Amino acid sequence: VSTPVLTIRHATGTCPVHIQAGLLETLPDLARAFLPGRRLVVIADHQVAAVVPTRLDAPVLTFPAGERSKSRETWARLTDELLTLGLGRDGALVALGGGVTGDLAGFVAATFLRGIPYLQVPTSLLAMLDASIGGKTGLDVPAGKNLVGAFHQPAAVLMDLRVLRTLPDAELRTGLAEAVKHAVIADAEHFAWLRSRTSRLLARDEATLEMLLLRSVAIKAEVVAADERETGRRAVLNAGHTVAHALEAATNFGLRHGEAVAIGLVLEARLGEQLGHTAAGTSAAIADLLTQCGLPVTMPRGVSRADVVAAMATDKKNRSGVLHFSLPARIGAITAPWTVPVTAQAVAAIL
């Protein structure tokens, strides 16, 4: 096994992150190295199972692609299928797919027999640069996004840039939304780099994509290592997400997660500007870059503002019923105390 590009230290151990074109050709060897002696089961959505070969001699459990599968129903079915297979405490899972698969299979791993190890093998850009890192797993429930879940760190995260060749364009763009988020919360230089590299990224230039992954993963890993269980600073990774999660719920997942994040980043920066918390011009700069990436930056037509505000009532950052947002001070900086209280009226004004 080659050296990881990065190793994340967490409460119960370390998680190596490998990024390399062609890595999945050696997945059987990597799985043996990271999960020695374990019986493996792969979990993937139908689409990924059809286009990404694993070369593993292991059963593959599948489910329909899309956010609606990140549900208790799919969790229950997959868990029952593992029990039918007779998987025991010596078992382990391989989460092969986008962020939906990583969150769902990760939560199956967190809860199966009170927890078995798993590998994150992200195949979407969004999952590579964000969702596969940090050990958050979970499900959506009727009351909202990600409201049931667990922290469960993977044994390793394995990224093969070549699998991005089959990723649909719209899904490549949603990955860029989370990359812009990382730049906004932590790195103004990276923001400028993204502006100058957008066309190369959209053209899937492998070397440029690799540079993007290295920077994004490093930013996320640094935040996670500082605050694994989100008692404070990790909330900055939620920039744009208070609005995004509410939009996803209010549209019944009519938007992709990354599209909702793009809109959320712009509207939340505008909120920050109106509150005097965020430097003037920040939301316009974010909107420019996201538009260049082919992402939406305004409220979609036909969405009820009241529904969006109502959906925020279940946001995990709320404290004593008061909404809290993680708002940038300027491009590249969110500062302590990491989240600020905001009234529902102020939120309604930016929607």
Ligand SMILES: NC(=O)c1ccc[n+]([C@@H]2O[C@H](COP(=O)([O-])OP(=O)(O)OC[C@H]3O[C@@H](n4cnc5c(N)ncnc54)[C@H](O)[C@@H]3O)[C@@H](O)[C@H]2O)c1
């Ligand atoms: N746990 C975390 O920290 C974290 C962070 C960010 C996002 N998320 C979650 O991630 C989810 C979004 O992830 P996503 O955008 O990857 O969605 P996704 O998993 O639904 O994948 C998007 C689509 O791309 C397809 N796909 C993936 N890889 C492919 C490939 N290589 N070739 C062809 N098709 C491929 C999938 O089948 C799916 O249709 C949301 O549920 C979000 O809440 C979690």
Ligand SMILES: [Zn+2]
């Ligand atoms: Zn996200």
